[in-house]
Amino acid sequence: MPSAEAAPRSGGRPGAAAEQVAAWLLALPAMLLMWAMLLGPAVAVGLLSFTDWSFGDAEIPWHGLGNYAELWGDRVFWISLRNTLIYVGVSVPATVGLGLLAAIAIEGVTRGRGFYRAAYFLPVASTLLAMALVWEFMFHPTVGFVNQAFRALGLPTADWLQNPDTALLALAVIGVWQNLGLAMVLFMAGLKAIPKDMYEALSMDGADGAWERFRRVTWPLLGPALVFVVAITAIRSFQVFDTVAVLTEGGPSKSTEVLLYTMVQNGFTFLRSAYGAAITMIFLIFTLALTLAQTILLDRRAHYG
Amino acid sequence: MVSTFFRHGFLLLGAAIMLAPFVLMVSISLKSPGEVFAPEFRLLPVQWHAVQNYTDAFTKVPLARFILNGFIVTFCIFAAQALTALPMAYALAKLRWRGRETSFALVMLALLIPPQVPAIPLYIGMWQLGLLNTYAAIILPSTISVFGIFMMRQFFRTVPDDLIAAARMDGMGEFGIVWRIMLPTAAPALAAFACLSFIWNWNEFFWPFIAVQEEHLMTPPLGIAFFSNAEAGTSFGPLMAAATAVTAPLVIAFLLAQRAFVEGVTMTGVK
Amino acid sequence: MARVTLHRISKRFGGTQVLRDVSLNVADGEFLAILGPSGCGKSTLLRVLAGLEGCDAGSVLLGEEDVTERAAKLRNLAMVFQSYALYPHMSVRQNIALPLELRRLSAWQRIPLLGRLSGSAVRQDIAAEVGQVAGALALDALLDRRPSQLSGGQRQRVALARAMVRHPAAFLMDEPLSNLDARLRGEARAEIVALQKRLGATVLYVTHDQEEAMAMADRVAVMREGRVLQVAAPQALYDDPVSLEVARFVGSPPMNALPARVLLEGRVEVADVELPFRAERGGKVTLGVRPEALRLSPEGIPAEVTRIERLGADVILHAEIRGIAAHALARLSPEHVAGLAPGAFIGLMPLRAMLFDAQGARIALHATRREHAIG
Numbered sequence: 001m002p003s004a005e006a007a008p009r010s011g012g013r014p015g016a017a018a019e020q021v022a023a024w025l026l027a028l029p030a031m032l033l034m035w036a037m038l039l040g041p042a043v044a045v046g047l048l049s050f051t052d053w054s055f056g057d058a059e060i061p062w063h064g065l066g067n068y069a070e071l072w073g074d075r076v077f078w079i080s081l082r083n084t085l086i087y088v089g090v091s092v093p094a095t096v097g098l099g100l101l102a103a104i105a106i107e108g109v110t111r112g113r114g115f116y117r118a119a120y121f122l123p124v125a126s127t128l129l130a131m132a133l134v135w136e137f138m139f140h141p142t143v144g145f146v147n148q149a150f151r152a153l154g155l156p157t158a159d160w161l162q163n164p165d166t167a168l169l170a171l172a173v174i175g176v177w178q179n180l181g182l183a184m185v186l187f188m189a190g191l192k193a194i195p196k197d198m199y200e201a202l203s204m205d206g207a208d209g210a211w212e213r214f215r216r217v218t219w220p221l222l223g224p225a226l227v228f229v230v231a232i233t234a235i236r237s238f239q240v241f242d243t244v245a246v247l248t249e250g251g252p253s254k255s256t257e258v259l260l261y262t263m264v265q266n267g268f269t270f271l272r273s274a275y276g277a278a279i280t281m282i283f284l285i286f287t288l289a290l291t292l293a294q295t296i297l298l299d300r301r302a303h304y305g
Numbered sequence: 306m307v308s309t310f311f312r313h314g315f316l317l318l319g320a321a322i323m324l325a326p327f328v329l330m331v332s333i334s335l336k337s338p339g340e341v342f343a344p345e346f347r348l349l350p351v352q353w354h355a356v357q358n359y360t361d362a363f364t365k366v367p368l369a370r371f372i373l374n375g376f377i378v379t380f381c382i383f384a385a386q387a388l389t390a391l392p393m394a395y396a397l398a399k400l401r402w403r404g405r406e407t408s409f410a411l412v413m414l415a416l417l418i419p420p421q422v423p424a425i426p427l428y429i430g431m432w433q434l435g436l437l438n439t440y441a442a443i444i445l446p447s448t449i450s451v452f453g454i455f456m457m458r459q460f461f462r463t464v465p466d467d468l469i470a471a472a473r474m475d476g477m478g479e480f481g482i483v484w485r486i487m488l489p490t491a492a493p494a495l496a497a498f499a500c501l502s503f504i505w506n507w508n509e510f511f512w513p514f515i516a517v518q519e520e521h522l523m524t525p526p527l528g529i530a531f532f533s534n535a536e537a538g539t540s541f542g543p544l545m546a547a548a549t550a551v552t553a554p555l556v557i558a559f560l561l562a563q564r565a566f567v568e569g570v571t572m573t574g575v576k
Numbered sequence: 577m578a579r580v581t582l583h584r585i586s587k588r589f590g591g592t593q594v595l596r597d598v599s600l601n602v603a604d605g606e607f608l609a610i611l612g613p614s615g616c617g618k619s620t621l622l623r624v625l626a627g628l629e630g631c632d633a634g635s636v637l638l639g640e641e642d643v644t645e646r647a648a649k650l651r652n653l654a655m656v657f658q659s660y661a662l663y664p665h666m667s668v669r670q671n672i673a674l675p676l677e678l679r680r681l682s683a684w685q686r687i688p689l690l691g692r693l694s695g696s697a698v699r700q701d702i703a704a705e706v707g708q709v710a711g712a713l714a715l716d717a718l719l720d721r722r723p724s725q726l727s728g729g730q731r732q733r734v735a736l737a738r739a740m741v742r743h744p745a746a747f748l749m750d751e752p753l754s755n756l757d758a759r760l761r762g763e764a765r766a767e768i769v770a771l772q773k774r775l776g777a778t779v780l781y782v783t784h785d786q787e788e789a790m791a792m793a794d795r796v797a798v799m800r801e802g803r804v805l806q807v808a809a810p811q812a813l814y815d816d817p818v819s820l821e822v823a824r825f826v827g828s829p830p831m832n833a834l835p836a837r838v839l840l841e842g843r844v845e846v847a848d849v850e851l852p853f854r855a856e857r858g859g860k861v862t863l864g865v866r867p868e869a870l871r872l873s874p875e876g877i878p879a880e881v882t883r884i885e886r887l888g889a890d891v892i893l894h895a896e897i898r899g900i901a902a903h904a905l906a907r908l909s910p911e912h913v914a915g916l917a918p919g920a921f922i923g924l925m926p927l928r929a930m931l932f933d934a935q936g937a938r939i940a941l942h943a944t945r946r947e948h949a950i951g
Contacts, residue, residue: 006584006597006633007644013630015647016401022479023402030393031408033449038415041423041430048426055429102319105312112313118563119320122327125559127508129526130548133533134326137333137541143342145329177323185567210308239419242510246530260421260511267425268515277425287419470628471661475738476649476678481686489665 042284048277055271067278077279079254080262083168087258088237091172091179095233096226098176099183104218106184107191117188121181128178132243135174136161161248164255171243171256179236183229190225194218224298231294235287259283327552334358334546341541354542359550361543366535368547370521371528372554375507378443378524383502385448387495394457395483399469409458415451421511428515442516443524447506453498460494461487493565500558500565507555525551578639578745579604580778585624585634587617594620595631596802602746605776607769608807609793611786611825617802618782622748625780627651638745654739655748658755660731662723668734669706669719675742676702709741712771729760736771746778753788765792786826790814798822820862820936829867829892832904834877836863836931844931844941847899849877855931856940862933865926867892870906876923879904881916895922 013019052063071077106116123131138145139160147157160170198217202208207216241260244250250257250265263283267276328348333341337354340347362368396402397409427446428437436442464487472482488495510526517523523531532547580602587595594617602608610618623629625636627648636644643651654675662671677686680702685695692699710716713733723731732752739747752768753761769792772779783789789796790810797807798821806818810826817823824830836846838858844851846863855861879895882903891913893906904924916922931939 006586007635008633009631009644011588011630011632013401014627014645016630018647019400019479020402023396023400023405026392026396026400026479026483027408030389030449030454031411033389034411034415034451037427037446037449038418038423038451039411041426042418044426045422098319102316105316105319109309109312109316112316114563116316116320117567118560119323121567122556122559123323125504125555126327126552127526127529127548127555129508129510129529130330130552131326133529133544133548134330134333137545138326138329145325177326180323235419239421241421242526245510245514246533263421264424264515268428273425273429280422280425284419284422288417291417465659465661467657467659467661468663470626470648471655471657471738472663473628473648474626474653474655475675475742477674481678486663492665 045277045280045284048274049281051274053274055273063274067275070275071278071282076254076257077262080257080259081282083255083257084238084240084259087168087172087175087240088234090169091175091237092230092234094172094176095179095183095237096230099180099229099233100187100222100226102180102184103187103191104214107188117185120184123178124181124185126178128242129246131178132174132247135170135177136247139170162252164251164253167248167252167256171240171248174243175237175240179233182236183233186229186232187222187225190222190229191218193225194221227294227297231290234290238283238287238290259286327556330545330548330552333542334362334549336542338540338542355546358542358546361540362532362546362550365540365543366528366532366547367520368528368532368550371523371525372551374440374523374528375525375551375554377440379503379506381440381444382447382506383499385444386450386453386502387499389448390450390453390457391488391491391495392480392483394454394461395479395487397454398458398461399464399466399487400479412451412454416455420446424512424515431516438517438519438522440522443513443522446512447509450498450502453502456498457491457494460491464490493568496562497565497568500562503558504555578778579637580625580746580780581635581637582621582625583635583637585621585631585636587620587624587629587631589620594802595624598634598799598802598804600797600804600807602778602780604778607772607779607781607792607794609781609783609789609796610799611783611789611796612799613784616799618784618799619750621799622655622750622780622782626653626655626748652742652745653748654742654744654746655750656732656735656739656752658751660723660735660752660755662731662734662738664723667720667722668710668715668726668737671723671734672706672709672737672741673702675738676705679742705741709737712740713737728756729764732756732764733767736768740771740775746780747772749779749781751783752781754783754785761788768792787828790826796826798825800825817930818938820864820932823864823930823932827866829905829907831930832865832867832870833932834863834865834897834902834904835900836861838931846877847897847902849875851877851926851929852943852945853929853931854942854944856942857933860934861931861939862936863926864930864932865904866928867905867907869926869928870904870908870924871927872906872908872912872922873925874923876925877904879922879924881918881920881922883918884913884916886910886913893922895924897924 049067050062050064051060052066053060102120106113141147141157141159141162146160150157158166160166194217198221199213202213202217207213239260240258241264244256244258244261245264248256250261259279260283263276263279266272266279332348335353335355335358336350337352337357340350340352340354397405397412423446431437431442436445468486469482472486477485507524508526509524510530513524513527514530517527520531529548529551532544536544582598582600585595585598586593598617598621600608610621612618620629624631627643627646631644634644635642638651638653663674666674680698681691681695685691710719713736715730715733715737718726718730723734726734735752753764756764765788771777781789781792790813793810795807795809796813798805798813800821806813806822808816813822813826817826820833824833834846836844838844838855838861842854842856842858844853844855844863851863877897879897881893881895883894885892885894891908891910893908893913893916895904895906897904906924929941931941933939
């Protein structure tokens with residue numbers, strides 16, 4: 001028989017200690033890998049950027065902000081950064097805009113949706129490199145599809161990938177082509193979330209045309225989706241590398257030198273690991289800035305509609 | 306009526322542009338060198354050179370090996386991702402333990418780090434361990450999918466708590482709950498994740514480019530790049546044949562699993 | 577089957593005290609209903625008993641053993657959840673077999689596919705037991721279906737089967753019938769009680785439906801705000817509630833609570849009309865009269881009819897008592913109400929009543945006339 005007193009207990013669930021152990025065991029592999037492959041190296045890259053180590057050196061001399069100072073004066077770095085920002089500045093509006101148009105158009109038709117969705121999304125799933133080589137052919141000055149089409153339409157032609165003025169633009173076209181489908185699919189999800197009766201309410205209020213519907217219902221209610229898509233697209237564009245590495249190698253005349261390519265060149269080809277690490281940090285800061293901007297904008301929209 | 310016509314017209318034009326490179330790729334892979342650079346564009350070759358091109362593609366470079374590597378690598382990566390992400394997602398979603406909030410914060414933090422950032426230290430680390438130029442080098446960095454953890458956690462949160470309480474009362478341990486209750490319930494989400502993991506890792510170029518130099522280890526994108534450099538524009542037909550061969554598994558998988566693909570992608574955005 | 581004892585259980589959730597010094601004894605083979613409104617702590621109490629929640633003080637005993645610190649799966653208790661919690665990806669057969677597999681097959685034997693290489697004798701036993709239980713609950717035809725293919729009533733039986741197959745020390749049921757529609761509920765109720773009697777099972781049954789509790793249980797524990805107010809057999813709860821709260825909780829429509837006065841010599845008055853009762857104490861009191869204990873009489877409490885609900889066999893009369901702004905309900909036969917309409921003036925005479933003090937506790941009351949009684 002229990003005593004007349006109420007025995008004091010810990011308040012925890014029976015078996016809570018075992019649950020604690022189990023949870024740690026379940027989380028352990030993932031946590032170990034996360035530290036080993038992501039967080040640890042991220043910290044290491046930061047630290048490395050403050051040293052003056054090159055691959056194969058015996059010692060790791062401290063260099064403080066030396067690498068960053070060198071970056072500040074490095075002409076190629078500034079060109080690279082500028083090119084990357086131009087690339088993002090061109091491809092993001094194009095990708096987002098075209099993706100939105102495609103999403104709205106597809107949502108507005110009743111037949112063929114599956115086909116259109118597959119056609120527009122296929123580039124996202126395909127191997128960029130393989131398709132980039134096809135694009136290289138398409139950009140060929142004489143037999144390339146682009147120039148043939150332009151000639152037929154009376155538009156000016158150029159040696160797209162060999163001309164320093166147009167190379168970056170050509171790469172941006174490839175980037176837009178690849179990412180458009182992703183933006184489109186994300187917008188389609190956002191569009192589906194808009195209640196149909198808002199359009200009906202708008203009709204009752206007297207506005208029926210496509211432009212009014214877009215302006216008064218679609219655009220405002222797509223707000224959060226828009227911010228998200230822009231951020232995702234911007235971050236992906238910022239990571240441009242494959243096309244540069246295989247098609248142009250940064251040229252002609254450094255017109256397609258982009259941040260990640262510069263990082264790989266310095267960090268791996270030139271074996272200047274610490275310098276490459278500094279470039280990586282710049283890259284990381286820009287990416288974080290984009291994510292931060294996204295969070296702030298989304299937060300503001302959530303609170304102020 | 307008119308507007309539908311315009312919509313379809315617009316969409317078809319767009320679809321044509323989106324699909325043009327694929328069509329072109331296959332078309333060139335069927336042509337002889339003379340026809341590839343012919344001044345006028347024809348969809349199908351006058352003279353079929355397909356057999357020659359495809360044979361060249363598979364003999365001039367170890368294309369079959371590249372494709373096999375693609376399958377090996379994506380399979381191993383996905384298996385490792387699932388094995389590590391599912392238990393962690395369950396622990397984060399359903400268990401009560403000290404350190405849960407911190408761990409989740411770390412996962413969110415890791416999500417912010419682009420995959421290229423750890424490259425230099427990972428390379429150095431692997432060099433020291435002698436792992437460069439091995440399958441391990443390609444596979445290891447991708448075994449952790451923070452995105453996978455996040456996605457599965459969101460999904461697991463929707464599983465009713467009563468179900469887990471019933472399992473506990475029936476005598477199931479936490480480990481059993483992950484594989485016998487959570488996994489089957491999350492099958493659709495996992496399938497979507499599998500599709501995303503497959504495309505992403507098949508097409509991954511940045512890290513394999515850095516970590517691997519030897520032909521026999523190359524993944525499909527690396528193999529194509531290698532081919533392109535090696536042949537320097539002379540064998541365009543075989544190059545396109547190789548490109549077609551490498552893209553084909555993805556396209557087939559995509560068309561078959563279209564719904565899972567698209568759902569997987571939208572699940573990431575629309576939480 | 578075993579005796580279940582909850583001894584002085586207290587629990588807080590964050591800032592709220594959910595269970596306050598709760599004690600309950602359930603005899604071996606007894607059906608105890610825990611009855612209370614939402615938020616009274618009854619489900620929490622059940623979960624503490626099951627081992628799914630811990631407590632801040634007190635003990636849980638099964639038989640003579642103190643199991644308070646033991647994890648849920650080691651307590652040999654089976655629980656039927658409100659949502660049934662059936663494993664959606666397993667067949668009915670697999671759902672019922674799982675508790676047995678987990679206990680009798682080793683970890684190696686439980687590995688899908690390969691594990692099947694060993695333990696076939698155990699599996700045969702399990703299959704036989706599953707078949708037995710399924711037969712007892714008329715689930716034979718449904719064994720290969722998935723829960724999503726079953727109706728609510730069928731799912732409920734599968735949940736029961738899964739609990740039964742373990743031959744637990746006691747069954748814990750958390751509002752298992754609340755997800756069924758009213759028609760099915762009556763049948764399911766009878767089935768559960770019949771099953772319990774047949775098995776001689778100890779059952780703790782949580783519900784907010786007082787009719788369900790009264791109909792099914794050997795004893796009912798009435799809970800409110802984390803405390804057990806009274807534990808008694810259904811009829812005793814009805815005839816002899818320990819407080820006004822309990823009295824009003826049991827019985828439908830609820831007991832009338834009329835403000836009353838006790839005068840010299842214990843005379844009881846409501847709205848200035850003296851009633852044929854004598855009270856032992858005085859003060860500010862409440863007279864509790866059940867609707868079924870009211871009759872129309874010219875010597876009764878004057879009231880004005882506000883509404884008449886004719887339900888067929890009974891009539892529920894709503895009336896406003898003049899002078900004290902109290903509302904009363906009376907349950908009468910149709911003949912007594914013939915000719916009455918809202919606005920009519922009547923007299924209400926209680927045949928049986930109870931008296932409660934200002935805190936709601938019972939005060940002894942005697943009838944002064946032979947035909948009246950203490951209720």
